[in-house]
Amino acid sequence: MGSVLTKTLREQRRALAWWAVGLVAACVLTTAFYPTISKNAASFQKLLDSLPEGLRKAFGENFASPAGYLQARLFSIFAPVLLLIYAIGAGSRAIAGEEERQSLDLLLSTPVRRRRVLLDKALAMITATVGLGAVLALAIVVTGPPFEISIGVANVVAAVAGCVLLALAFGGIALAVGAGTGRRSVAVGVTAGIAAGSYLIDILALSVNGLGWLQRLSPFFYYRDPESIIRGLDPIDAIVLGAIAVISVAIAVWAFERRDLSA
Amino acid sequence: MNPSVPALEVERLTKSYGRARGVVDLTFSVERGEVFGYLGPNGAGKTTTIRILLDFIRPTRGRASILGLDSRRDAIAIHRRVGYLPGEFGLYERLTAHEQLTYLSSLRGGDDERSIRELAERFDLDLDVRIASLSHGNKQKVGLIQAFVHRPDVLILDEPTQGLDPLMQQAFYRLLHEARERGGTVFLSSHVMPEVEHVCDRVGIIRDGRLAAVEDIDDLKGKALKLVEVRLATPAPSGTFDRVPGVREAVAFGDRVRITMAGPIDPLVKALASHEVLDLQSREPSLEEVFLTFYATGDDG
Numbered sequence: 001m002g003s004v005l006t007k008t009l010r011e012q013r014r015a016l017a018w019w020a021v022g023l024v025a026a027c028v029l030t031t032a033f034y035p036t037i038s039k040n041a042a043s044f045q046k047l048l049d050s051l052p053e054g055l056r057k058a059f060g061e062n063f064a065s066p067a068g069y070l071q072a073r074l075f076s077i078f079a080p081v082l083l084l085i086y087a088i089g090a091g092s093r094a095i096a097g098e099e100e101r102q103s104l105d106l107l108l109s110t111p112v113r114r115r116r117v118l119l120d121k122a123l124a125m126i127t128a129t130v131g132l133g134a135v136l137a138l139a140i141v142v143t144g145p146p147f148e149i150s151i152g153v154a155n156v157v158a159a160v161a162g163c164v165l166l167a168l169a170f171g172g173i174a175l176a177v178g179a180g181t182g183r184r185s186v187a188v189g190v191t192a193g194i195a196a197g198s199y200l201i202d203i204l205a206l207s208v209n210g211l212g213w214l215q216r217l218s219p220f221f222y223y224r225d226p227e228s229i230i231r232g233l234d235p236i237d238a239i240v241l242g243a244i245a246v247i248s249v250a251i252a253v254w255a256f257e258r259r260d261l262s263a
Numbered sequence: 264m265n266p267s268v269p270a271l272e273v274e275r276l277t278k279s280y281g282r283a284r285g286v287v288d289l290t291f292s293v294e295r296g297e298v299f300g301y302l303g304p305n306g307a308g309k310t311t312t313i314r315i316l317l318d319f320i321r322p323t324r325g326r327a328s329i330l331g332l333d334s335r336r337d338a339i340a341i342h343r344r345v346g347y348l349p350g351e352f353g354l355y356e357r358l359t360a361h362e363q364l365t366y367l368s369s370l371r372g373g374d375d376e377r378s379i380r381e382l383a384e385r386f387d388l389d390l391d392v393r394i395a396s397l398s399h400g401n402k403q404k405v406g407l408i409q410a411f412v413h414r415p416d417v418l419i420l421d422e423p424t425q426g427l428d429p430l431m432q433q434a435f436y437r438l439l440h441e442a443r444e445r446g447g448t449v450f451l452s453s454h455v456m457p458e459v460e461h462v463c464d465r466v467g468i469i470r471d472g473r474l475a476a477v478e479d480i481d482d483l484k485g486k487a488l489k490l491v492e493v494r495l496a497t498p499a500p501s502g503t504f505d506r507v508p509g510v511r512e513a514v515a516f517g518d519r520v521r522i523t524m525a526g527p528i529d530p531l532v533k534a535l536a537s538h539e540v541l542d543l544q545s546r547e548p549s550l551e552e553v554f555l556t557f558y559a560t561g562d563d564g
Binding site for chain 1: 310314317319320339340342343345347349350351352353354356357358366367368370371372406411513
């Protein structure tokens with residue numbers, strides 16, 4: 001119970017354990033189907049080839065290889081969405097949650113600065129999201145080989161790291177909106193809206209010519225392209241996603257320090 | 264630290280919101296060692312004042328300070344020396360009372376385990392129960408304990424006794440007494456007149472965001488009206504009690520007479536002695552009634 005950081009994580013342990021169980025389950029459900037898919041690789045590839053080019057790019061084009069399969073089934077939507085939901089929830093709760101349940105006054109009546117509380121909450125969100133990412137990576141590395149999926153650990157880590165960074169970018173945005181407004185539902189709503197919107201932009205841009213510039217505004221662009229599980233994590237992409245998270249937290253501090261808190 | 268600096272001082276303090284419900288041009292100070300009651304109806308601006316003092320909200324104009332420390336610039340130094348009970352607060356439902364209290368006290372950098380145990384015993388609070396299953400009164404105890412636990416120089420308590428049963432109120436009053444013995448200062452908001460009378464040396468009365476008066480509690484008691492209602496066996500002719508010293512108004516209806524009076528009640532009791540009295544009730548006027556009598560402004564009085 002020493003600090004805001006440890007207390008926030010401690011309070012979350014049960015929820016985090018369930019998230020970990022969910023991630024492992026999602027992972028096993030994915031890897032366990034790979035043998036079926038690879039046996040029928042030819043027909044799946046045909047099905048994939050019949051999709052419009054944009055969708056094909058979104059799901060990954062090399063469906064039959066282990067890496068291509070994981071990219072399509074796990075890393076194109078499933079894993080990032082799960083981590084995103086966690087991070088957006090944690091970011092929204094961080095300040096706005098305390099404020100809405102009226103525990104913020106007591107917390108801030110101690111000699112702890114507002115920015116200290118916020119940074120501890122941000123650190124808790126980062127630690128927990130990275131932890132969940134580690135669970136996911138471990139699950140892939142452990143459950144892959146029995147189902148004919150053997151990918152280098154480095155590639156798995158790269159793909160998961162991309163997921164985690166994407167989640168933290170949106171978690172940071174949720175934290176900033178929550179710290180600025182003091183309202184959790186607003187933080188969740190606005191951030192989920194931005195996430196859905198920027199995903200759509202990224203997907204649309206794949207099939208609509210001339211949207212390339214718009215695509216670069218979407219955090220998903222820096223996650224999806226290139227496919228990290230195959231080619232490794234692109235440092236520029238990682239920096240862009242990390243920067244979104246860091247800048248969001250900085251904005252959160254700025255907004256939180258100067259605002260009237262609701263009683 | 265310069266002992267001549269007041270424990271608490273606000274100067275032309277104004278907080279405007281778009282709507283009403285702010286405070287306007289408040290100026291008053293509380294001396295060290297004083298128990299100061301901040302009295303006013305709900306929504307008058309008590310909580311707004313307190314939350315400015317603790318830097319949760321920022322004033323539109325004016326300034327506030329505690330022990331000579333500026334509420335904005337030195338907020339952290341103030342927090343170190345203040346114990347605060349919010350009027351409404353939430354606790355962490357998943358923690359036990361003990362975990363909640365150790366959390367807050369560890370953020371103060373102290374190990375107050377003994378103090379926590381001792382206060383819990385005095386308030387008859389089971390520390391191992393989860394907050395979620397505590398009654399409102401027990402949550403209020405947790406709030407009070409965290410305010411007192413680090414023996415602060417200044418206590419700022421927003422409606423401290425709400426939800427406490429009478430026995431626990433007594434325990435609270437004893438704590439206040441001890442805090443003052445140690446030389447502590449107490450700033451206590453309330454909308455309950457008798458409570459303020461019971462514990463405070465001085466009161467500031469706030470209404471509609473403005474300071475209506477700052478008075479010694481004894482002066483205020485002298486001014487306060489009493490309402491006496493008597494039931495007589497035979498109705499008294501009208502005007503019977505009008506000339507009794509201290510009586511402001513006597514209204515008879517049926518066998519009852521409702522008398523409003525100030526000062527000692529003895530003359531009225533003597534006057535009643537010549538009648539057969541079936542029942543007599545006396546009560547303190549509500550705060551609102553005091554306002555109407557003494558602080559009414561021209562337009563709404």
